[in-house]
Amino acid sequence: MKIERTIRSIRKIVKQARAKGKSIGLVPTMGALHQGHISLIERAANKTDFVVVTIFVNPTQFGPKEDFNKYPRSIRIDLEACRKAGADVVFIPSVKQMYPQENMTWVNVEKLSQGLCGRFRPGHFRGVATVCAKLFNIVQPDFAFFGQKDAQQVIIIKRMVADLNMPLDIVICPTVREKSGLAKSSRNQYLSPQEKIEAAYLYKSLRKCRQMVGKGIKDVKKIISQMQKIIHFAKSAKIEYIEIVDLKTLEPVKKIDRLVLVALAVRIGGTRLIDNITIDKAR
């Protein structure tokens, strides 16, 4: 497994792989890799011939009061995990390499970036879309792999790829969870043991939602009210949002009468966690 730190060198090595007729898979990450990331790399290794993992904590997707500086970094452990999971090369650019001058060009996926997390993290998805566009242009993969855990991100990136005719396919991989149901996240490292127990209520509330829909309950207000109750079993929980939205437009629905995304963001102590499930009315 190679490690590259410059755009020039990663392009060169990908070009060589492509010249051999290999298909290229890209797994963009911010490092602090957990089992969720590993599953993306393994899927990429399964689906493509040459797997590029990028590790870049992208400053332009963090708000001024967010955790860019304290975001967990564990590069040596990450590299070992990449190797084991089947990465061919890891691209670890510096901020200077990715943003050598003031960035003036922004990719903005309107509407889809407004609601849910977008409401609480202004500019976040603009930063995500922009850095993904950059990484796609640098690596030029045939497939890029993202986790369903970041549902809004995934929907935004898929729309960007469609709208801008980017020549790659986006592959979505299922959320990986702890035994408790807590979705794997690099930010779980911030949680104390007690907070980790409380954080499990997020997924419990999502399961409750699925259960209610299974029983034929379609009224969104009723469902969300029950979900709130469950989350408030966690003493330190502060709900940012619980929303049920159309999976394609991300617009809130009143009744579960189509394919929907049930998404939530909750602060447990100082840590902001997100989770989601999709539910088909037919289920």
Next chain:
Amino acid sequence: MKIERTIRSIRKIVKQARAKGKSIGLVPTMGALHQGHISLIERAANKTDFVVVTIFVNPTQFGPKEDFNKYPRSIRIDLEACRKAGADVVFIPSVKQMYPQENMTWVNVEKLSQGLCGRFRPGHFRGVATVCAKLFNIVQPDFAFFGQKDAQQVIIIKRMVADLNMPLDIVICPTVREKSGLAKSSRNQYLSPQEKIEAAYLYKSLRKCRQMVGKGIKDVKKIISQMQKIIHFAKSAKIEYIEIVDLKTLEPVKKIDRLVLVALAVRIGGTRLIDNITIDKAR
């Protein structure tokens, strides 16, 4: 020379050319081709092995009160001109092909899009950057060719390519002019014979500017005042702007003490015309 109308088919034919080791040149146009476009195609044919000309009047770069509907279209004559100039394929997508659903994703090159024409055509450069990003992603050229006549556009596209790490080079070709000095433009078709004579004062004013700088005059106010006088020899001229700006940042300068862009937009009757020159202080 082939003609393609779908994204799928243009990608296929470009892929075949690339598989033969050919370099790809792209000349994006809105049709109504004139000698300026021809020079771009010829330059592309000279520099690359496989030349794609696109003809697409892009609705997203026109304002609601602008001339999208009456913009000149002359596809048969254009195709003959492409063939003669050395195009290998002409891509003529429909609006539906380029925008099959509501476009949510916009590429915006901030700051550079604000001034000059951006002030009078809000959203114009966002539309230009977005459609160029789409065409670059569809054709995946090694080089794309643009005319210096659209100076602000060229600077914006170059910045977009740099900021987003797009894997191509932008080649700028000199403005082609009538004998009178009038810059070739598809919109010159709108001019009456009398207006065409008057329109020649635009370039005369730019030449005056160069002359004054040649004589050591550096004060921008003084120079612009002289340029205005010349343009007002044209009875029907309404000046939108005459500006002298830093060539890299497009910010106005007070003294010509660096490489500058001298740019203007003037309405002759109902027709909006633009022109520009660059001047180095050293000259």
